[in-house]
Amino acid sequence: MPQFTPGKSIVGQNRRKFMDPTKKLEKLRDVAEEDVVRLLGHRAVGEAYKSIHPPIEELEEPDCSVREMVKPTPGAAAGDRIRYVQFTDSMFFAPATPRIRPMMWFNRYRGVDPGVLSGRTIVEARERDVEAIAKEYIDNETFDTARTGLRGRTVHGHSVRLDENGVMFDALRRWARNPNGDIKYVKDMVGGAIDKEVVLGMPLPEDELRKRTTTFRNAQGGTWMEEDDPEVADVISEIHWNRTWGGFQPFIARSAIKGDKKDVGAKFKLYTPRGGVE
Amino acid sequence: MAKIEDKIDLYDDRGKKLLGDVPITALSPLRNPAIKKICGLVARTAAVDLAGLEKRIETGAIAGKQMIIRGKGMDLDIIGKGKEIAAQIKDMLQVEAGDETKADLVGGGKRLKVEVPAARILADYSAARTNVCAALTQVIIDTFGVSMWNAPDIKGAVWGMYPQDPAMTGTVVATLVDVPISNEGPGYTLRNIPVNHIAATVRKRAIPGACLSMILEESACYEMGDALGPFERGHLLDFAYEGLNANNMLYTLIKENGQDGTLGDVVYALVDKAKADGVAKPKSKLGSGYSVFKTDDLQMWNAYASTGMLAAVMVNCAAMRAGQPVPSSIMYFNEMLEHETGLPGVDYGKAQGASVSSSFFSHSIYGGGGPGVFHGNHIVTRHAKGQFVPCFCAAMCIDADTQYFAPARTSGLYGEVLGAIPEFAEPMKAVAEGAKEII
Numbered sequence: 081m082p083q084f085t086p087g088k089s090i091v092g093q094n095r096r097k098f099m100d101p102t103k104k105l106e107k108l109r110d111v112a113e114e115d116v117v118r119l120l121g122h123r124a125v126g127e128a129y130k131s132i133h134p135p136i137e138e139l140e141e142p143d144c145s146v147r148e149m150v151k152p153t154p155g156a157a158a159g160d161r162i163r164y165v166q167f168t169d170s171m172f173f174a175p176a177t178p179r180i181r182p183m184m185w186f187n188r189y190r191g192v193d194p195g196v197l198s199g200r201t202i203v204e205a206r207e208r209d210v211e212a213i214a215k216e217y218i219d220n221e222t223f224d225t226a227r228t229g230l231r232g233r234t235v236h237g238h239s240v241r242l243d244e245n246g247v248m249f250d251a252l253r254r255w256a257r258n259p260n261g262d263i264k265y266v267k268d269m270v271g272g273a274i275d276k277e278v279v280l281g282m283p284l285p286e287d288e289l290r291k292r293t294t295t296f297r298n299a300q301g302g303t304w305m306e307e308d309d310p311e312v313a314d315v316i317s318e319i320h321w322n323r324t325w326g327g328f329q330p331f332i333a334r335s336a337i338k339g340d341k342k343d344v345g346a347k348f349k350l351y352t353p354r355g356g357v358e
Numbered sequence: 359m360a361k362i363e364d365k366i367d368l369y370d371d372r373g374k375k376l377l378g379d380v381p382i383t384a385l386s387p388l389r390n391p392a393i394k395k396i397c398g399l400v401a402r403t404a405a406v407d408l409a410g411l412e413k414r415i416e417t418g419a420i421a422g423k424q425m426i427i428r429g430k431g432m433d434l435d436i437i438g439k440g441k442e443i444a445a446q447i448k449d450m451l452q453v454e455a456g457d458e459t460k461a462d463l464v465g466g467g468k469r470l471k472v473e474v475p476a477a478r479i480l481a482d483y484s485a486a487r488t489n490v491c492a493a494l495t496q497v498i499i500d501t502f503g504v505s506m507w508n509a510p511d512i513k514g515a516v517w518g519m520y521p522q523d524p525a526m527t528g529t530v531v532a533t534l535v536d537v538p539i540s541n542e543g544p545g546y547t548l549r550n551i552p553v554n555h556i557a558a559t560v561r562k563r564a565i566p567g568a569c570l571s572m573i574l575e576e577s578a579c580y581e582m583g584d585a586l587g588p589f590e591r592g593h594l595l596d597f598a599y600e601g602l603n604a605n606n607m608l609y610t611l612i613k614e615n616g617q618d619g620t621l622g623d624v625v626y627a628l629v630d631k632a633k634a635d636g637v638a639k640p641k642s643k644l645g646s647g648y649s650v651f652k653t654d655d656l657q658m659w660n661a662y663a664s665t666g667m668l669a670a671v672m673v674n675c676a677a678m679r680a681g682q683p684v685p686s687s688i689m690y691f692n693e694m695l696e697h698e699t700g701l702p703g704v705d706y707g708k709a710q711g712a713s714v715s716s717s718f719f720s721h722s723i724y725g726g727g728g729p730g731v732f733h734g735n736h737i738v739t740r741h742a743k744g745q746f747v748p749c750f751c752a753a754m755c756i757d758a759d760t761q762y763f764a765p766a767r768t769s770g771l772y773g774e775v776l777g778a779i780p781e782f783a784e785p786m787k788a789v790a791e792g793a794k795e796i797i
Contacts, residue, residue, distance in 0.1 A: 082626040085697045088646030101622070133758050136679065145371045145609075146564040146756060149616035150676035162680060162760060186690045187622035191678030193686050195717055206678060311644040318650055318700040319707075326706025330656040331360075331588040344642055344650050344700070 085183075089309035094294045098176065098184045098222065105220040108281075115278040116215045119230055121268035122163045122207060125275075129207050131159035153191040155206020162193075165214040166202040166269065167228055168235045170248040173289040173302065174227035176201075178238075180294045184222070189213060199238030200231060218280070221292055225263035226283030229254070232270035246283065299356040306350055314345025362591045364658075366604035368790045371565035373609040376790035382594040384793040385602065387577035392792030396570075396781050397548060397577050400534045401483040402474045404490040405775040408443070409468040411498075411515055411530045412436040420514040422528030430511055434502045440467045443497050450493040453477040464774055471775045483547060487526070487533045491517050494531065532771060542735045545582030548574045549734030553751035557730070558765040558773025559782050564672055564755040565603065570785040571751035572601030575734050575744045584743050595661035596745050600668050602789060607631065607662075611669035621674045621687055625694045628666030637662055638699060650700040663704045664745040667691045671749040672756065681729045681757035684750050685717040709742040716750075728763040730754045 084099040086092060097103050114125045123129070133139065136157045141147050169176050176184070181201040182194035192213070193204040203213060217223055218230065226247040229237060237249040245257065252271035255263050264279040284292070296305035296312070305312050325334050334340050362383050368376040387393045414420055418430035436443065444461040452459035453475050460473040474486040495516045499509055518528030524539045536550045553571060560566040576597045579585045585593040598604040611631075615623045632638040633651075637659050641652035653659040670691040674683050692703030692710035703710045715738035720729045734740055734747040754765060765773065781788040 082622075082629070082698060083648050084694075086644060086646060086648040088644075092646060099622075101620070132760055136758070139758065141758075142562040142755070144563040144565075144755060145373075146612060146616075146672045146676050146752070147679075149613050150673055151617050152679050153677050156677065156679040156758070159758070162678075162682070182686065182690050183622075183694055186674070186687075186694065187620055190618070190620050191674060191680075191683075193678065193680070193683035194690070195686055195721065204682065206680075209678075311646060311648065314644065315648070315650065315697065315700050319696045319702060322656075322700070322702040323707040326656055326660065326702050327708075329588070330592055330660065330706065333654075334652075334656075344644065 084187075085312075086315045087309050087312040089303045090291065091294055091296050091303045091305075092309055092312060094175075094292060095180055098180055098294060099187050101188045105216075105222060107219050108221055108223070108284075109219050111215065111218050111278065111280065113211070113215060115276075116211060116218060118274045118276060119218070119265055119269055119278055120163070120165060120211065120214055121232070121270055121272055121274070122210075129155075129158065129160050132161050133159040135159050153206060153209050155209040156191055158206075158208065160206040160208055162204055163207045163210045164202050164204040164232075165210055165217070165230070166200055166232055166235065167217070167223075168200045168231045168238050168248070170227040170229075170237070170242070171239050171295060171297065172227060172242055172246075172248070172300070173286075173293040173295060173297070174238075174248075175224055175289065175292045175294065176222040176228065177294050181222075185213065197235075200235040224284045224289060224292075225255075225280040227289065230265070230269050232268075234271060246286070298352060298354065301355075304354060307354065310345065317346045318344045360588065362594065364591070364595065364598075366598050367606070368598075368786070368793070369603045369606040369609060370786050370790075371563060371569075371603065371609070373603075373606055373613070375606075376787060377794055380790075380793050381797060382591070382598050384797045385594055385598055385789065386590070387573070387580050389796055390789055390792040391795055392781050392785070392788035393573055393577060395792075396573055396785065396788070398476060399473065399779060399781070400548060400551070400574065401479065402476060402486050403534065403776070404472045404474065404486055405532045405771050406470040406472060406490065406494060407468075407530045407532070407771060408436050408440055408470055411494075414515045414530070415511065418511075420511055420528075421518045425528065427511075432502075432504075432508060432511070434498070436498070437467055439501055440470070443494075443501060444470055446497040446500070447472060447490070447493045450496065451475065451478070451489060464778060465771075469771060469774060471778070482538065483535060484537055487529075487531060487537065491520075491526075491529065491531050534772065534776070536735075540735070542737070542740055543582075545578060545584075546735045546740070548578035548581065549740065549747070552731045552733045552768065553747060553754050554730040554763065554765040554769040555772040555776075556751050557754040558769035559776040560755070560785070561773070561777060561783070562755045562765060564676070564752040565608070566783075566785055567755040568668055568748035568752040569601045569603075569789075570782065571748040572597055572744060573785055573789070575747050576601070578734065579743050582743070592657035592660060593744060595657055596664045599661040600664040600745055601748060602786060608665050608669055611666060612672050615669070615673050616676075619673055621670045621691060622694060624666060624670040624673050625691055625698060628662060628669070629695065629698055632659065632662045635662075638701060641700070653701060656702075659701060660704065660706070663692075663695060663701075664709075666695065667704050667709065667745065668749055668752060672752050675753045676756045679756065679758040680760045681750075681753035682720065682761065684729050684753035685713045685720055688713040688746065688749055689717070704745050705742040709746050712739055712741045712746055728761045730757075730761055730763040730765060730768060
């Protein structure tokens with residue numbers, strides 16, 4: 081049974097929950113499949129999937145044992161185009177983080193190509209596979225309607241202060257609020273027009289976000305990794321030390337290196353006060 | 359210095375045992391006859407595009423398609439006289455009668471494969487390219503009686519933009535290795551071969567493709583001074599397990615995760631295998647119950663990690679039938695492996711580091727490249743030595759032509775010419791047979 085990642089805090093536990101494919105992620109909403117297609121903007125609702133090659137069964141594939149052993153995903157088998165879905169996660173306690181998303185997808189999906197940038201996380205896959213991922217990850221607990229954005233371009237906002245309602249900034253104003261507080265998308269993922277608004281629902285309450293987040297954050301009462309969950313930093317320190325050992329002389333015993341310690345982690349004094357420096 | 363005593367069993371790309379109890383020293387590029395032959399042929403083999411040459415001379419498009427001199431065309435039946443041209447080139451290049459010089463027509467007579475004799479390479483491998491260019495120029499002039507006034511056009515059509523451009527842009531003589539001026543640094547010659555050429559050579563079969571790619575990468579590591587003394591064992595182990603399917607580990611990881619496995623499943627299967635084989639051992643338990651692992655043999659751990667990385671790339675890319683996920687697969691295989699165990703990723707973090715910039719360069723974020731034109735001779739790929747580039751070759755073998763830079767588009771000539779040489783077409787078998795000769 082894999083252990084996925086260290087940490088005994090709620091953040092560590094949530095990270096493991098997101099990464100563990102045996103754990104079902106809670107479904108918070110049920111956006112209609114055709115609305116997901118609208119939000120992505122790759123094809124019109126009801127339009128057939130475009131393909132870049134014939135179905136695999138009709139192709140004469142090379143005589144390659146790997147192709148024989150590895151089953152293609154439904155989208156690959158059909159020869160779909162490769163498309164993407166991209167999320168922006170606010171550092172103000174969004175449930176998912178850019179770092180955790182690829183590890184979550186790589187544990188839960190086959191045939192995916194995620195990419196992490198400073199404030200957004202893209203995943204590319206065959207078109208029908210992308211739609212399945214988009215549907216699941218707009219519906220489930222990794223997506224909060226206020227702190228998570230579906231953004232194909234002009235993605236920034238992840239590190240910008242929230243508005244008066246606690247919603248992440250979006251320069252393209254893809255979202256709007258209904259009088260009851262529901263967040264709805266009035267534009268598609270890249271800010272283009274859509275023929276019908278898509279209501280995603282109410283944001284999670286602040287205390288609920290703190291329970292679900294995978295972000296360490298020494299501010300606004302968040303979990304401070306170095307102080308509250310040092311084992312995470314200890315494992316990073318161990319990896320760093322092992323990498324350095326390998327970069328120097330991988331054929332000697334680690335204990336032969338001057339300064340090697342038997343225990344895990346590095347002790348250091350924290351100069352930052354709790355809550356950070358404004 | 360401790361003697362290298364590790365032994366492995368060699369298996370082919372279908373999990374069939376080729377040779378048992380092989381000392382890894384028999385896989386060294388300095389000793390294994392097949393690897394020596396492959397590297398020698400890489401340096402000595404040139405492919406001449408006779409059809410292309412004929413067309414250039416006919417249309418006046420002398421040094422490539424944008425350099426047309428109108429009214430300069432000559433009608434020379436180069437393909438028609440292919441046999442004569444080949445015989446004259448061979449005669450001119452050979453040093454001793456009966457030496458290894460070859461000049462054979464391939465591709466229905468449209469192309470010529472030339473093997474320059476080793477005796478012509480005194481210090482610089484460029485002798486293969488320069489001598490073929492010079493011989494071809496002379497033979498065309500002789501065969502067709504080209505006058506002094508037209509001879510410079512023949513020279514331009516054969517040599518391309520040389521000497522204005524030392525990289526010889528537009529030449530009709532292609533060699534797998536590029537000219538020395540294009541190398542990133544000393545010893546990089548064998549790393550400067552785009553993976554698409556290798557994928558085309560092995561007819562897009564992923565495991566032999568990775569093997570051939572790793573033969574060249576690891577051989578370059580020897581030439582770079584990276585595989586010397588106690589470091590040599592690490593290179594040989596990486597090569598044996600990742601490139602040559604030692605002990606059938608690579609094949610088994612793919613087979614067991616092929617039908618419904620994710621990249622994560624390969625990571626954790628590899629960790630289980632390392633634990634079962636005693637390569638990773640528990641070190642300490644932390645507060646959350648998380649166990650940190652240690653190893654008594656870091657070079658062996660790296661070989662296991664390298665094998666898992668290639669298997670993970672193959673499983674994820676083949677599920678998508680696309681080459682593009684190779685950098686992200688490398689990155690997160692290593693990230694997840696490190697955070698599962700506390701032990702370092704492939705090449706002690708360097709594979710993961712190189713994958714970051716590779717992601718940029720392979721996804722049209724920074725310029726318009728693709729994994730198919732990647733090789734180990736580049737600032738974004740060169741840091742992981744040996745283990746990294748074979749993953750790109752495997753990914754391009756698996757790609758169902760989703761990439762603009764597909765092997766069929768970029769490397770048809772290389773595939774036709776080199777794929778006809780048994781050591782290139784079946785590198786795993788060749789290395790095993792080579793090992794058998796010397797153990």
